[in-house]
Amino acid sequence: MTPTAERAVSALTIPPDAPFFIVMNAGSGRKQGDLTREILDRELGGAGRRYELRLVDDPAELAATARMAVEDAIQQNGVVVGAGGDGTLCAVAQATLGSGCPFAVLPRGTFNYFSRDHGIPAGLDESTRLLLTARAYPVQVGVVNGRMFLVNASLGLYPKLLEDREIYKQQFGRSRLIALFSAAATMLRAHRHLRLHIEHEGQMREIRTSTLFVGNNRLQLEQIGMREAPLLEQGLLAAIAPRAVGRIAQIFLSLRGAAGRLSDADNVISFAFRSITVTHPSKRRRRVKIATDGEVTHLDMPLEFHVAPEPLFLLKPEPEIALANRS
Known part of the structure; x- marks a missing residue:
């Protein structure tokens, strides 16, 4: 239009x-x-x-x-x-x-x-x-289990980055430089990988990743170089999941994102969607930490991500x- x-x-x-x-x-x-x-x-x-x-x-x-x-x-x-x-x-x-x-x-x-x-x-x-x-x-706007997000929602390493960033902000003040320094410090520490099942359009995919990131902001996706960014204007969200890699490789992926070239990386899974369901392979009811627009909370799996109907x-x-x- x-x-x-x-x-x-x-x-x-x-x-x-x-x-x-x-x-x-x-x-x-x-x-x-x-x-x-x-x-x-x-x-x-x-x-x-x-x-x-x-x-x-x-x-x-x-x-x-x-x-x-x-x-x-x-x-x-x-x-x-x-x-x-x-x-x-x-x-x-x-x-x-x-x-x-x-x-x-x-x-x-x-x-x-x-x-x-x-x-x-x-x-x-x-x-x-x-x-x-x-x-x-x-x-x-996007929704995950009834919780709305304007910019993004994520689980895994990203919520931990946000929690650590708040600690650094309280100690050193609010600035983009402090936020970036905090992120680098967090990624240098050991972290566990997630095993997730993602159901999308009738297909089930199992992935191992440090974080699942769902974006609803074209500007943010363009800055890290995601090809899915223009699809948000077609009523879709974008899922991004780096494959399970070591800490050094994780930092290199982050640097590619900072340079606007994350889509070119071999170790990144990404796709656009209108709705997906995320579960744990064990099928047991699990409560996971999730961040929506920078605010961290806990939600029960399965996680239902979708575009709000209105x-x-x-x-x-x-x-x-x-x-x-x-x-």
């Missing part, structure tokens, strides 16, 4: 008096919350638009706060806004999906893959101003502008 046709068929215009219900994870510090409120007052308040900023100090309260914001938005014909990194945005989006409410984001994370992929400006001033003019477009309606720039803004 051309960008013009997409606008004509899919875009939802936001009422000029729609209030914004903004849910923000305050874990990064009260100073960031104060700065956010100052910009919201200037950009939204200055334009005569009503908003409510709901700071969440306890991450355990994030989902409940998001659900309350959705209820208020439904009653007042408003927009639900997530402010934070990809994990926070996913939690707020999970509450919004299926509600009929438009969803918007104010990127405040380290990598911001979701917002960048949709051309939303990284600067808080610019992304706040966008709320006043943007229309809502349907965007695809889209999330995201406030974003017009298609031509969004494409130009992707970085």
Whole structure:
């Protein structure tokens, strides 16, 4: 579908008096919350638009706060806004999906893959101003056992990388350099390989891998050089699983990914799909650690990965502008 046709068929215009219900994870510090409120007052308040900023100090309260914001938005014909990194945005989006409410984001994370992929400006001033003019477009989300993800979901080594990264961030601060250093340190340590059965389109495949990674973000997949990246726009997800290799080979695979050449590696299995079922060969009920958009939890196998049957309606720039803004 051309960008013009997409606008004509899919875009939802936001009422000029729609209030914004903004849910923000305050874990990064009260100073960031104060700065956010100052910009919201200037950009939204200055334009005569009503908003409510709901700071969440306890991450355990994030989902409940998001659900309350959705209820208020439904009653007042408003927009639900997530402010934070990809994990926070996913939690707020999970509450919004299926509600009929438009969803918007104010990127405040380290990598911001979701917002960048949709051309939303990284600067808080610019992304706040966008709320006043943007229309809502349907965007695809992934689901694993009822848990939504905007960017990716994974099991195996990748959740361990995320846990270690949080420890490094608490000690040394939040930056991309710290995140990359943490990942290298984790991969140098010994780790167990997974034995998995993957059922896809009636076919069963057994693999041994350090991690199973399911991607729903074209920008992230393009950065590591996956050929499946364009297929996300056809309503598919992408599965990536490096074959069981040693630590040194694992690091070389990571370097290929950093260079945007992971698809060229012989030791990587990848394919696009609409739905897959992942089980353990023993068939016993197992509880596994899984990461969705950077947030680690435990889920029972089998794992059912699929594209959500309904889209999330995201406030974003017009298609031509969004494409130009992707970085």
